[in-house]
Amino acid sequence: ISTETTLAGIHFDNCLMNAAGVYCYDADELNQIQKSAAGTFVTKSATVVPRAGNPEPRYLSTPWGSINSMGLPNKGLPYYLDYVSQQQTLFPEKRYFQSITGFNIDEDEALLKQITDSDFNGLVELNLSCPNVPGKPQTGYDFETVEQILTRVFEVYEGPLGVKLPPYFDIVHFDQMAAILNQFPLAFINSVNSIGNGLTIDAATERVSIKPKHGFGGIGGDYIKPTALANVHTFYQRLKPEIQIIGTGGVKSGQDVFEHLLCGASMVQVGTALHKEGPQIFDRLTAELQTIMQQKGYNKIADFKGKLKYLD
């Protein structure tokens, strides 16, 4: 029973990894994912210069998931490129993900040029969906800008690259985004980022849970699994087969992983549940997925990937 997978022609021993933003801020956290049962890791979305992020409290775990308005705290791209370079030397057969996010198209280009000029041999995850930088709109909801960014990106970058997308909620939006994405030689898309600008409150104190943005933040966890599965499956139906899908959102059990794969994901990322349980979650999720596969008579992911059945 194998939970290995292939993405952009690259083999990973396990289809599970962290979601950008969780357990990936610095070398200490990334080392923990590296040592875990995860097949690889993605770094925290890196910006041109380091950022402290938003004031705390900026993250809250709730019974059904999480809310966050981190504000893109990160060590800056050079830090992560150095770390990944070390890991590439230690583990030459492994490939890693570098998440990046510019605040404009020129920053995206600058970040990609830095990666090109480095010895990075992994995959780039261009984050188009950070919901928590006050004053900055969700790029992923601005279709013209997405098209402009991807046009520039593929003029300047040649390595395997995918985009981290926000969740969409409208069939016409799915059609429009798929039509844009299908124009480009993307290695993958990653659906979904947190559902932006949710609000959780504490009835006892009559206050919001987090400090930034009057308590508004990205929602993750159980709350978002139906939305995540719909986005994964919709893009699986609409994108050309060369563009694979990373499924993110609401994963906390082997069944959740199975559901994302059934909807068409080739890789599955874990955020909120990883934050709660720690990197040993990957042992549990892998074992639970293998049990489900065994019960159903599947030996490998290809046996059921994307084979969700309809009732018609």
Ligand SMILES: C=Cc1c(C(=O)O)[nH]c(=O)[nH]c1=O
């Ligand atoms: C990269 C910024 C993001 C953040 C953040 O740093 O606030 N939180 C998310 O839920 N998703 C993001 O993409």
